[in-house]
Amino acid sequence: MLEKLRESLERRIAYRQWWNAYRQRTVPGGAAWTRASASCLLWTLVVLVVTGVFLMSSYSPSMTDSWASVHYIEQSWAGSLLRGIHYFAAQFLIVLFFLHMMRVLIVGGYRAPRELIWITGLLLVPLVLAWAITGNPLSGSQKGMSQIEVEGHIIASTPLLGRTIQTILIGGDRVGNLTLTHLYTLHVFILPLLVGVLLFLHISQIYRHGLLGPENSDESEAVPYWPDQTVRNMIVLAVVMIGIALAARWLKAPRDVPASPELPGMPRPEWYFLSLFELRRYFSGEWEFIATLVIPLLILGLLLVMPLLDRWLTHRISVFLRSGIVVVGLVAWGGLTAMPIWRDRHDEQYQQTHRKLEVLGERAWVLADRYGVPPEGAAALLARDPKTQGPVLFKLYCGSCHPHAEPDGTGIMPTEPTAPNLYGIGTPDWIAGFLDPERITGPHYFGNTAKADGEMVGTVQEWFENAESDDDRARIRKQLQEIALLLAHEANKAPQTVDDKLLARAKQAMVDEFACTDCHRFGEEGELGSAPDLTGYASRSWLIEMIRNPNAERFYPDDANDRMPAFAPHEFGSAQNQLTRRQIELIVDWLRQEWYEPAPESAESQ
Amino acid sequence: MRPVRCGPLGLGRVCGYTGSVAEGGDPAAMASLPRCPTRRLTLPWCRVWVVAMNRRTMLKWASSLLALFSGILVAVPGCSFVLAVLRRRGGQDALVQRVLRLEDLPPGEPVEVPIVGRKRDAWTVYDQQTIGRVWLVRRSKADVPPEKSKVDAYSAICPHLACIVGLDQEDRRFRCPCHEAAFDLSGRRVPASELGHPNPSPRDLDPLKCAVVHDADEDAWWVEVTYQRFRAGARRRIPESV
Incomplete structure (x- = not known):
């Protein structure tokens, strides 16, 4: 039955000729491990195409979606492994490619009648590299987008057609949506098509001319390719695949920070282009294209004419030349690659930015895990994150007066602090500092302000000076501690243990014993106008209003304001405001330490 | 036949x-x-x-x-x-924008400010997007009255390959992280002899028109920059849309 089916299939599509062509191949000189480089390269390429097709099914090339879809792939079931295999197979492919080329060069595999095998193989070099480069920016990461931006300008600085090619490649004069769609088209269709055509020529030539045997090898030493050589190929392939899978599982494909115009760019090319990056250093100005275009083309040209050159050379000189190319090539490539790595490692500024981008990348990932990516795109994840934006905005707008220094002294510290330290604002301890005669006059509170000898400071000091005994002072302290808890409750920062009885007691003390409401308003007690409102003190809305306009009646009207500017006294949306609603909210949420942090156990399991 | x-x-x-x-x-x-x-x-x-x-x-x-x-x-x-x-050519040739209050600009200390504007990226239009970065240097001392203050502005886009130049605090110069182009605080290229390697930038940093203007509404002095963009990699300044 099965045999019949096979027969009828054979009559219709004649499949056996293909299988026979493979089965009848022989390996002159016997099977060899080094010959596995070709097959391994081919199958790695197939793995890339297959994983690539799977990735395509969930990828979306646009400035808003690319990073988001990569994040989606990564957190889908098996997605991380799939993308990892795709990423590391590409790295392995490039290594294997050059190993294969070196082997063919050393054994002289380019000689007649195999010139076309050599030439098609060499033409694959720029195509495969272009294939790899067009893939990197597709992740929509800051690194990838900066890379293609610089690469675009490098292309543009090439004489003649440079600018035209750059404009077509990146789709205009700035990197953007069209850059991604163009690179995507190249990466998933045009380059694979070209590589496929060249590969077909390459392989059909190999079948036509057979494998090259070792010099002066004997016909009788030939062994069948299948299975003698095939089994070696498959063992090598399996080892490579294990390496790729392990790298994909444990090293993981990079999860870089999403591209954003707010972030610093630190473009470095991928490792396989570092040598050209280094070479550019030795040519300045208009001559840089010599490093990026002329030298690579000359090397490619030299290799292309090897079949011709070889005819004129004696055997000895040919061997010398071939091994010379391999050795000099390896040394030059290694040296040029190592130098920028070494320099960057000793460049503190580079390392700092690098670390910063790494931290931001992790943060963006955490936020996307928690909230998903908003329709404005992945860049909005960090732009809306108080933990990321808070310190930046604070430093720019608040940090020349207010410190934000943690107890251990780290944080933001102005050169001349003239306002209270806002670290932990609204917490019981922070409020308690205002009610402590020593701390209120210290540098973290009113010490450096015009309020250092104001009424508040005087009042607090009086409470303690008027106390009759140590017991009295201890009682006052305990009551003030409770008032601090009450105010922290207003800020929504009180611990869970605070109960209604304590709050009522503290409020009683505020109104009667300490007479806070003589100056401050608190709920229905007291009036506005002479001191900041304690209703909802240091809560989110209180802080937002305070930053908008500290001169408002609720805070420091008339001349009571020491020196704090009004950052948004006009309606939100007005161009006259210094800060937008979003910016103020980011500062406030950061001050109140209200941002998302993943639970520690989930961080460990990752 | x-x-x-x-x-x-x-x-x-x-x-x-x-x-x-x-x-x-x-x-x-x-x-x-x-x-x-x-x-x-x-x-x-x-x-x-x-x-x-x-x-x-x-x-x-x-x-x-x-x-x-x-x-x-x-x-x-x-x-x-x-x-x-x-x-496709599009966008404005220049964008006038108030970037910083004069009081927030310490004399002699370069400050980087973003230029925010409308940006069209193929089919997406961003209303508020950072489209450029500018380095400001206040040349006059703090006690010079605002109307006589002098502020210089330089586009932070490196004339070499359009990366964003940063400030190297140690050497007191602008430095590009990409290919180590370096400029002194007046935007001039640092010669190779001082740098120890060729300076890849084909020209000095691009200076931008910059004025100190008064806002009568809130009685504040602002630094106003006329933002322009020039082609990277060229020796002459060839304007591009911003």
Whole structure:
């Protein structure tokens, strides 16, 4: 039955000729491990195409979606492994490619009648590299987008057609949506098509001319390719695949920070282009294209004419030349690659930015895990994150007066602090500092302000000076501690243990014993106008209003304001405001330490 | 014998001549376009078109031409579509923007500010997007009255390959993280002799028009920058849209 089916299939599509062509191949000189480089390269390429097709099914090339879809792939079931295999197979492919080329060069595999095998193989070099480069920016990461931006300008600085090619490649004069769609088209269709055509020529030539045997090898030493050589190929392939899978599982494909115009760019090319990056250093100005275009083309040209050159050379000189190319090539490539790595490692500024981008990348990932990516795109994840934006905005707008220094002294510290330290604002301890005669006059509170000898400071000091005994002072302290808890409750920062009885007691003390409401308003007690409102003190809305306009009646009207500017006294949306609603909210949420942090156990399991 | 006749592509009858050539004759001679032997017509266009071919040769020609026609019908819009980005020019040439209050700019200390504006990225329009970065340097001392204050502005876009230059606090100069172009605090290229390697930038940092203006509404002094962008990699300053 099965045999019949096979027969009828054979009559219709004649499949056996293909299988026979493979089965009848022989390996002159016997099977060899080094010959596995070709097959391994081919199958790695197939793995890339297959994983690539799977990735395509969930990828979306646009400035808003690319990073988001990569994040989606990564957190889908098996997605991380799939993308990892795709990423590391590409790295392995490039290594294997050059190993294969070196082997063919050393054994002289380019000689007649195999010139076309050599030439098609060499033409694959720029195509495969272009294939790899067009893939990197597709992740929509800051690194990838900066890379293609610089690469675009490098292309543009090439004489003649440079600018035209750059404009077509990146789709205009700035990197953007069209850059991604163009690179995507190249990466998933045009380059694979070209590589496929060249590969077909390459392989059909190999079948036509057979494998090259070792010099002066004997016909009788030939062994069948299948299975003698095939089994070696498959063992090598399996080892490579294990390496790729392990790298994909444990090293993981990079999860870089999403591209954003707010972030610093630190473009470095991928490792396989570092040598050209280094070479550019030795040519300045208009001559840089010599490093990026002329030298690579000359090397490619030299290799292309090897079949011709070889005819004129004696055997000895040919061997010398071939091994010379391999050795000099390896040394030059290694040296040029190592130098920028070494320099960057000793460049503190580079390392700092690098670390910063790494931290931001992790943060963006955490936020996307928690909230998903908003329709404005992945860049909005960090732009809306108080933990990321808070310190930046604070430093720019608040940090020349207010410190934000943690107890251990780290944080933001102005050169001349003239306002209270806002670290932990609204917490019981922070409020308690205002009610402590020593701390209120210290540098973290009113010490450096015009309020250092104001009424508040005087009042607090009086409470303690008027106390009759140590017991009295201890009682006052305990009551003030409770008032601090009450105010922290207003800020929504009180611990869970605070109960209604304590709050009522503290409020009683505020109104009667300490007479806070003589100056401050608190709920229905007291009036506005002479001191900041304690209703909802240091809560989110209180802080937002305070930053908008500290001169408002609720805070420091008339001349009571020491020196704090009004950052948004006009309606939100007005161009006259210094800060937008979003910016103020980011500062406030950061001050109140209200941002998302993943639970520690989930961080460990990752 | 093969019949031949005179006419465009052997179709029509231009001069009315019909004749025949030997079958199995020289194929090269058949393929070339022989002139009509009557030479009755002397119109220039006619001389070109006078051919002798048989029906089948004509059909081969016609098939090829029709295929070419269909190909062109796809290739022309296809290529135009790809090349369209070359024609697209857009955006403003310059953008005037208040970037910082004068009081927030310490004398002698460079400060980087973003230029925020509307940006169109193919089909997406961003209303508020950082479209550029500018380094400000306040040249006058703090006690100089605002109206006489002098502030210099330089585009932070490196003239080499358009990375964003940063401030190297240690050496007190602007430095590009990409290929180590360096500029002094007046935007001039640091010579290779001081740098220890060639300075890859083809020109100095791009200076921008910068003024200190008064806002009567809130009685504040602002630094106002006229933001422009210039082509990277060129020795001269060639303006681009911002």
